[in-house]
Every structure is written in C-alpha cells, then in structure tokens.
Amino acid sequence: MANDRVASALPRLATGVPGLDVVLGGGLVAGRTIVVAGPPGTGKTTLGNQMAFAHGAAGGASVVGTLIAEPHDLMLADLRGFSFFDPALVGNRVQHLSLLAALEGGGLDGVIAAVRQIVRDGDVSLLIVDGTSVVEDLAPSAFDLQRFAQRLQAQAALLGCTTVLLTGHGPEDLPRFGAQVDGVIALVNERSDARRLRQLEVLKLRGARHLSGVHEFEIGDDGLAVHPRLEAVVGNRRPQQDPGQGLGTGVVGLDGMLGGGLMPLSSTLLMGTPGAGKTLLGLSFLTEGARRGERGLMVGFHEMAPDLASTAAGVGLDLGDHIAAGLVRVLWEAPLEVSPDAWAWRLLAAVEEHRPNRVFLDALTDIQRIIASPVRSPTFTTALANELRALGATTLIAAEIDTLADDRLPIPVPAASATMDNGILLRQIELRSEVRRLVSVLKARQAEHDPAIREFVIGSGGIVVAEPFARASSGLLTGRAAPQEPPGAVQGP
Amino acid sequence: MSAAKKVLVVDDEPLLRELVVEVLREEGYAVVAASEGRAMLDLLAVERPDLILMDVMMPGLDGRAAYLAMRSRDDLPPIPVVMMSAAVTPDRLDPSIAAFLRKPFDLDQLLDTVAMLIAPSDSAS
Numbered sequence: 001m002a003n004d005r006v007a008s009a010l011p012r013l014a015t016g017v018p019g020l021d022v023v024l025g026g027g028l029v030a031g032r033t034i035v036v037a038g039p040p041g042t043g044k045t046t047l048g049n050q051m052a053f054a055h056g057a058a059g060g061a062s063v064v065g066t067l068i069a070e071p072h073d074l075m076l077a078d079l080r081g082f083s084f085f086d087p088a089l090v091g092n093r094v095q096h097l098s099l100l101a102a103l104e105g106g107g108l109d110g111v112i113a114a115v116r117q118i119v120r121d122g123d124v125s126l127l128i129v130d131g132t133s134v135v136e137d138l139a140p141s142a143f144d145l146q147r148f149a150q151r152l153q154a155q156a157a158l159l160g161c162t163t164v165l166l167t168g169h170g171p172e173d174l175p176r177f178g179a180q181v182d183g184v185i186a187l188v189n190e191r192s193d194a195r196r197l198r199q200l201e202v203l204k205l206r207g208a209r210h211l212s213g214v215h216e217f218e219i220g221d222d223g224l225a226v227h228p229r230l231e232a233v234v235g236n237r238r239p240q241q242d243p244g245q246g247l248g249t250g251v252v253g254l255d256g257m258l259g260g261g262l263m264p265l266s267s268t269l270l271m272g273t274p275g276a277g278k279t280l281l282g283l284s285f286l287t288e289g290a291r292r293g294e295r296g297l298m299v300g301f302h303e304m305a306p307d308l309a310s311t312a313a314g315v316g317l318d319l320g321d322h323i324a325a326g327l328v329r330v331l332w333e334a335p336l337e338v339s340p341d342a343w344a345w346r347l348l349a350a351v352e353e354h355r356p357n358r359v360f361l362d363a364l365t366d367i368q369r370i371i372a373s374p375v376r377s378p379t380f381t382t383a384l385a386n387e388l389r390a391l392g393a394t395t396l397i398a399a400e401i402d403t404l405a406d407d408r409l410p411i412p413v414p415a416a417s418a419t420m421d422n423g424i425l426l427r428q429i430e431l432r433s434e435v436r437r438l439v440s441v442l443k444a445r446q447a448e449h450d451p452a453i454r455e456f457v458i459g460s461g462g463i464v465v466a467e468p469f470a471r472a473s474s475g476l477l478t479g480r481a482a483p484q485e486p487p488g489a490v491q492g493p
Numbered sequence: 494m495s496a497a498k499k500v501l502v503v504d505d506e507p508l509l510r511e512l513v514v515e516v517l518r519e520e521g522y523a524v525v526a527a528s529e530g531r532a533m534l535d536l537l538a539v540e541r542p543d544l545i546l547m548d549v550m551m552p553g554l555d556g557r558a559a560y561l562a563m564r565s566r567d568d569l570p571p572i573p574v575v576m577m578s579a580a581v582t583p584d585r586l587d588p589s590i591a592a593f594l595r596k597p598f599d600l601d602q603l604l605d606t607v608a609m610l611i612a613p614s615d616s617a618s
Contacts, residue, residue: 113515116515150508151508151511151512154508157599158513158516158599158603159600160600
C-alpha cells in the first residue's frame with residue numbers, strides 16, 4: 001500500500017484515516033496546529049471525530065471541543081453508524097466538551113484558557129475544535145483573530161497537544177486565519193457530471209514534506225478514506241529489466257514477431273478494435289504463465305472469473321483450472337462511479353499480496369473513462385506501469401480503439417504509449433465482404449521485431465498467427481484495406 | 494501561609510512569554526516578565542525573583558550579556574538562571590547557569606525544570 005513511502009523526521013501522530021497519513025508525509029506533526037477548512041457537508045466533523053477515536057483507540061487521550069450549538073448527543077448519534085465509533089471510548093479516551101460557554105464568558109482568551117485547562121487536566125494529546133468558524137465570525141478584528149490563532153498554536157506546542165481546528169469557511173477565507181497556523185487542509189465536495197467528487201488538498205504543512213495537489217476521498221461506513229493521487233506517490237522507480245528469456249504469450253507466432261516473447265518486467269500496450277481478440281490474447285498470456293508455474297493477476301472491468309474461464313476454455317485455454325488453483329487471481333470491479341486512485345491502490349495492494357509475475361489489465365480504456373481529468377491519463381498510466389514493473393510484474397495492458405476504420409491509426413493514450421516497452425496492434429478489417437483479424441507489432445524495445453502484418457486467427461483450438469497478410473496492398477492498420485490486384489491486372493477505364 | 498515563589502520570565506517572543514507566565518501562575522508561582530535583558534536588569538531593582546527563565550537571543554541586551562551584567566552586580570543575591578534557546582547550545586553559555594531548556598520545550602520540561610530549582614511556595618518545598 002502507499003504507507004511508508006513518504007517519510008519525515010519530525011514526530012508524527014497517526015490520523016487513523018486511511019491514506020491521509022501518506023498525503024501528510026507521515027501523519028500530523030505532533031504538537032502542531034492545523035486547520036481543516038471546508039463548507040458544510042464536506043466531512044469535517046466526521047474527519048475530526050475519526051481522528052479522535054483513532055487516537056483514543058491507540059491509547060492516547062483526545063478531546064473534541066465544540067463551538068457549535070449542536071448537542072453532543074445528536075453528534076454522537078450521527079457518529080454511531082461509523083465503524084470507528086467505539087462507545088467504550090466515549091467520555092473516557094475520547095471526550096466531547098463544549099467550549100461555547102468559555103467563548104461567551106471570556107471571549108477568545110476564554111477559549112484559549114479553557115483549552116489549556118482541558119488539555120492539562122486530561123493529559124490530552126489530540127484536540128479537535130469543531131466550529132472554529134464561530135470564533136472567526138465573533139473575533140472583534142482580524143488582528144484579534146490572528147492573535148487567537150497564534151496563541152492557540154504556541155499553546156499547543158507548549159502543551160505538546162496536536163490541535164485540529166475545523167472551520168466551515170472555505171479556502172478562499174483562509175488568509176484570515178490559515179497564515180497563522182502550521183497547516184491547512186482544504187476539503188471540497190464538487191459536482192462532476194451527475195455525481196459528487198470529494199477532494200482534499202493540503203495547502204500548507206510546516207515542518208513536513210506532504211503530497212501536493214488534489215487527492216480524492218470517500219466517506220463510507222469506516223469514515224473517511226483518502227486515495228492519494230497515484231502519480232504523486234509511485235512511478236519514479238523503474239528497475240533494470242532482466243534481459244533474459246522472454247515470456248511467452250501462449251501464441252507461438254506472436255512470440256516470434258516480438259523477437260522471443262515479452263521481456264520480463266516489460267510493459268506492453270495491447271491496442272485493438274472491439275472483438276479483435278485483446279482479452280483472449282491477455283488470457284492466453286496469463287494461462288501460458290500459469291502453465292509454467294508463474295502467478296498471474298487478471299484486472300478487469302467486464303467479465304468476472306467464471307465468464308473469463310469460460311471465454312478462455314472456448315479457445316482451449318485451461319485458465320479456469322489455474323484460477324481454481326489460486327495461481328491466477330481475478331480482480332474485478334464495475335467501471336462505474338469508481339475513484340481511479342482508489343482502484344489503483346486496490347490493484348497495487350493485490351499485487352503486493354499475490355506477487356504475480358504477469359498482470360493483464362483489461363482495459364486501460366475503462367480507467368480513462370473514470371478519470372475526471374483527461375490530461376491525467378498519461379501520467380496515471382505511466383505511474384501505474386512503472387510501479388507494476390517495480391513490483392516484479394510483466395504487464396500487458398489492453399486499450400480499445402473505438403473506431404473500426406479511420407483515415408489514420410488512432411493510438412489510445414499516446415503520451416503513455418511512449419513509456420511502454422512494446423506495442424501490439426490487433427485489428428479487424430473488412431475485405432471482400434469478410435472481417436479478418438490482423439496482428440502487428442508496432443514497437444518492441446530491446447528486441448528485433450517482425451514488421452509484418454499477419455493474420456490473427458482465433459479458433460476453438462487456440463490462437464494462431466499466420467503468414468503475412470498479402471490480400472490487401474494498403475490500409476491494413478487503419479482498417480481501410482484496399483485489395484491487392486493480381487499481377488497483370490488491367491486497370492478499368 | 495508562605496509567599497509564592499517568584500519567577501522572572503525574560504523573552505522577546507510575546508506569545509511564548511505570555512503563555513509561560515499564565516501557566517506558571519496557574520501552577521501557583523508569582524510571575525513577573527520582561528521582554529529583553531535591559532528591561533530585566535531594570536526590573537531587578539524592584540523585584541527579587543527566586544528564579545529567572547531567560548531567552549538567549551533577544552534584541553537589545555541579549556541573554557548572555559544580561560546574565561553577566563546581573564552576576565557583576567553586588568546588590569543582587571545569587572539567583573538561579575535557566576537559559577532557553579532554539580539555536581544556542583549550552584556549551585556556549587556560562588557554565589554557572591542553573592539549567593538549560595532547548596526550545597521548543599514542552600510544558601512538562603518547563604515545569605519539571607522550575608520545580609527542580611524552586612517549589613511554588615515554601616509550604617510545598
């Protein structure tokens with residue numbers, strides 16, 4: 001998983017929020033004060049309480065101090081639905097105390113004094129202050145507000161109590177307050193087409209090297225789960241390839257075209273039109289590996305394990321036996337409202353657990369569809385491919401070409417293609433009232449490949465690569481094949 | 494009932510100074526404060542603290558110079574001084590200082606150091 005990839009020398013306090021410690025570079029900096037800012041409904045209260053309960057469960061003492069009028073019993077009732085809520089900790093290691101009376105009676109200094117007393121009396125090491133926007137609104141002047149923040153920060157450091165201030169003001173209001181504290185985390189909940197996209201960004205974090213930029217998060221039964229942006233964490237390591245024996249694809253003719261199979265730890269983009277045979281070739285790649293005792297992982301969005309086994313059996317591949325034996329695993333997820341980063345981290349976790357020699361991802365096109373920003377696709381794909389390689393996998397990544405015929409050859413994810421070691425194109429062409437499948441190797445890094453375009457024949461006995469396809473003279477790659485005229489043919493008038 | 498022990502806090506950083514003053518008062522000490530060395534020396538004309546907590550790096554008269562000036566005065570009794578600094582190491586300070594606190598220090602370190610040298614009141618000692 002992504003944990004432990006980013007480190008920092010300063011003492012840290014775990015947040016208990018999956019993925020957040022990675023974004024923070026190791027957790028909250030102990031004894032520091034941060035602001036979590038976000039409009040209503042972005043998950044601030046859940047986040048604060050999740051941290052408090054995690055800290056309490058780990059043996060620390062935490063306090064959720066509220067400056068809001070919402071009664072604590074209602075807040076606790078709302079929290080009972082989350083798995084992090086532990087009634088045994090309430091009133092014990094996790095206390096909910098109102099700071100409203102201190103604010104009304106003593107103003108900003110009253111809050112500071114009350115916080116100090118609470119922290120000292122309870123030996124509290126994590127303090128969450130919910131409703132800090134009330135303080136912001138009631139502060140007589142901007143100077144008073146800044147002074148309050150500075151005093152709170154200095155006091156937290158002296159008391160050794162990590163302090164998290166939750167404010168309903170958005171990031172645009174942060175200059176009033178955020179400049180004085182050690183860190184600022186902004187939460188947003190924006191509409192993206194028909195769904196809502198929750199995102200988190202660390203705008204500032206003194207004394208820590210955090211992951212910059214925006215990271216998606218979800219709120220589920222376990223509370224918040226942050227999915228660090230994949231390319232911000234992985235992809236920078238790319239181990240030396242083993243120039244040894246190529247890995248067979250299970251299609252002897254294709255291995256020959258590739259100059260001896262796929263180089264271990266390589267990444268191959270398998271492009272093709274719908275129905276051209278991408279999935280079957282990928283299943284053949286996994287089955288061939290399993291036949292040699294190599295572990296495989298099928299990562300897909302459409303067919304589940306029984307269907308894949310049936311599809312493979314249709315061309316004579318005993319994939320089902322290898323799945324049953326546990327040598328090949330299937331990671332399936334519907335390509336619907338999925339966070340691409342959440343999906344990628346689940347994939348990498350599966351790879352770290354199963355340690356497959358071969359990974360078949362079917363298909364990159366589905367990932368591109370769920371990535372909100374199209375410009376992310378190339379870097380996302382590069383990071384994923386590099387990390388799979390670093391984890392010891394030889395990867396075959398299918399990508400769909402959604403036009404059956406075009407004037408040019410459309411390359412899906414062109415920028416990411418450059419990071420791939422190999423490129424294989426499967427294509428269907430229409431020629432003389434027949435649809436034929438063709439295969440060509442567009443690129444094979446560190447190998448001399450066959451430049452010929454050959455027929456790719458799928459039958460019940462298996463997949464066969466035939467002789468170079470000589471029935472058309474041009475246009476094979478684009479799907480617009482032109483028939484080759486027989487020698488001596490006479491052009492028409 | 495005995496009088497509370499008195500602590501003089503000398504620091505140019507107002508937030509920390511105010512906070513240390515408030516915390517020591519809550520612990521039962523009598524506390525006075527100054528923002529730099531010259532102000533501290535002036536204050537010693539009218540106050541007799543039992544302990545001085547002094548920052549090293551301050552504008553005007555810094556902690557080291559103020560310490561030496563204080564020691565050279567015949568009218569002052571020996572007063573234990575705890576020097577505090579984030580940048581200066583204790584080996585660069587006069588060896589006769591009572592203790593050293595590296596900033597940032599936490600509350601326990603502060604209170605333990607003070608309590609080690611003086612107790613809040615005679616009755617507590």
